[in-house]
Amino acid sequence: MPYDAEDTRRRIFDAAAAEFAERGLAGARVDRIATAAKANKQAIYLYYGNKEKLFAAVLRAKLEEVRDSVSIDPDAVAGSVGQIFDWYREHPELIRLLLWEALEAGDEPDESERERRDAFREKVCHLVGGSPSHLAEDALVRSAQDLMFTIMGLIAWNFAVPNMCRMVLDEDTDQAAWARRRATVIEAVRRLTTPSLASEAEARRDAPRH
Template sequence: MAYDAEDTRRRIFAAATAEFAEHGLAGARVDRIATAAKANKQAIYLYYGSKEKLFAAVLRAKLEEVRASVSIDPDAVAESVGQLFDWYQEHPELIRLLLWEALEAGDEPEESERERRDGFREKVHHLVDGGVGRDLPEDARVRAAQDLLFTIMGLIAWNFAVPRMVRVVLDEDTYQAAFARRRETVIEAARTLAGATGRLHSRVSE
């Protein structure tokens, strides 16, 4: 059977995603990734260069996956937030990867930071063009949209960063019941925030 380089890459990527999500960058082991991927370590270094570059590639790809799958519709913020909540519930590995990055990354900006900034600027301008903060002065609309976007991200992400706390605080017997409650609450909170963005940002700026 001929060697399938793309299939090998896919297997390495899947194995690396699971390994990094569970152990972080420092705790991950290339030999475990190779074993899980049924590939050799040399192939990993050949395709990605180092463990650090493999981690960066995995995180970049997962961020691109959520960006391509779900966007915040300025005309239907609450509905978009529900879809985004569902995506994170189905892909909890992204939150784990971001938490590991926050714990282990240094203070120096990484190569991927500019790419991420560009991606979020695109989302922010989409919100502004859709009318978010329309009652604010022009120079304040971008900041209002940025704050709205990040607040929504936090409302969603915290649930999957501390899932046990969600169940305990809400006093639910199962994670399913806890997440169902949180989904509805987050959607309603997003709807309220989107409607009050201009007023909130005006107060903050005073």
């Protein structure tokens, strides 16, 4: 059978994602990744470089995966949140990778930060259409950024500490706790994105009169 480079890359990626999610960057071992991928270490260095670059490639790909799979509809933010919640529940490895990055990464921005910033800016630009229209443009952007990060926190914390989620809610299983949290997060975001009566009154007051 001829050598299949793409299949080897995929196997290395899948094995690395599992290894990094379980053990982090410092605890991961290239030997274990190679064994799980049924590949040799030289292939890992050839395709991905060192262990740090492999971790960055895995994290970048996982972030792209969630970005391509789900998005926030500016006209139906609360409904979108349920879909995002479900995606994170089905892909808990991303939360683990982000936590390992936070624990192990240095203070200096890495080479992927600009790319990730640009991706979030794109999401914010899409979300701005659902923000209160009476805000100035710069305030619109900041409001959308804060909303997006708040939504990320409301969702991610459930899967970052599932045992605590289960115990605080006094449920017998993670599944029961997550079902409650899903409904609660959707309702919280619905309230966050529903203009209050005071905001509506302010918008009417500030509107130009003809």
